[in-house]
Amino acid sequence: MPCSVDTPPLHFVYHVPKCAGRTIDRHLASALPVSAYHRLRKRRGMGRLMRRYDRAHLPDPCTTLVVSGHHLGISLDPLFEDRLIKRSLLLRDPASHFVSYYNYRMTRYINEGLQPYGVEVAYGAMRRNFITHYILENFLELSWMQIASLSDQDKYELANAFLSMFWFVGDYTLCDDLLSVLGERLGIPANAQPRNMLADLARSAGWTPLTLDLVPKDIVAEIQADNWIDQRLWETWRDARHETAAIRPIALDSRASSFIGGEAIRFVNQIVRRVQRRWGNFGAEIPVPQGDRATIA
Template structure:
């Protein structure tokens, strides 16, 4: 029998990329102490982590690359699922509106949602959460540098794919983690739609100009998806092209607080807390 430590699977959860399905599946089928999902960013989340030797998988929104230092000597296998910008924006809007309705708040227009959201949300999520780039640094960092850091990081991943390859990723980690190879979808649009009176927006509901602009105004997300979503287990062989053209990220960030205030006013200031409830997990 080999005395080498078991591989550590790190499954990053980019919003609206099937991460919750993976987390619920692992939590339901792995023994206590073998799976850890930090609930808070920084030291507050890691402080509740079980002994590292017993952990075989990590996931969540609040994982940072520095956590790997706690697993010295382990074979670390990083995975992430991505989504094209248009699909992401529509799905994220629907999720927010249905969550607001379920929490006693009010929905509002896609136009207001989009103005209040950071440009390139998936790319900046990975840069800020996983790569731990500070908000101030992100404001001033050139697009080419952001692209270089993202590509350098993803080239060392064990699996990178489209969010619709959730089943493929679960099947790939299942033997090592001792979990079933298929998982029930949770927290998806269909599950939320059964809980609130909301007709989900579709890409077809947006005007032609809006559909055209979203990939152009989120060039890092568009390049991230186009370059990396088909990598699968061969991320090391991906040869990224030139960085995308400069975006209006800084200019948008300077005016975004105004739209965030408008968004809060539109939804209402009182929301019932929902904790960590997962829709469709029964």
């Protein structure tokens, strides 16, 4: 049955890991009725290779006001064919994103009784241009083979074309701005209750988080260069807010890269990461870059 003509717009809030998604989720879940807010869950088992989100529990196409999640794929759109969809997403620069992701993993693993590992292994095990690939894989639902067949320019253009359709895009530090405009339109409080999840996890784990200011500038520059698609994507959209239609993407540097070669390196480091987080790094000091230059690629 079609939704009534006065059904309000539907908000899709896309969550990229370590880009304030947890803050947004907690706020919306506490401020909206259960029938109005739906967070998509990741599909389990081999079925996730075909579609990332769980189709067993889908939101109501007429009563839902906000759908969010890490795996909000475009194949969900037809469920809401009678609704105007307004899309929102927050991004992050690759250097601070890596540091945040590293701290999150360390505190989580230590709290689970596992061992920490160094930034070299962590960076090696992380896909280059993580955010761009995350958008292509989890939101646009491209397969690994499809992504592998694309040039860097193709990936950049696809991500930019997708974001150009959005209602709100910006840096993760604009979380309060996004919640303010969402609150105004949904009739809920605009300010989220602040909670430092990393501080809570780090305290229970006895872990001192790495901060971006401790990473030497040349290493930050190296991360930016390694992840130039993410860097340009962030530079293009970090201040967009509602002005998405006016955004003109910054030109992507012309350079050669090998996605498959990078995936092979990542696979090796993922094995090392798995070994070290379970059995430790055999007495070696966990390398955290301070002062002198350290190689993390």
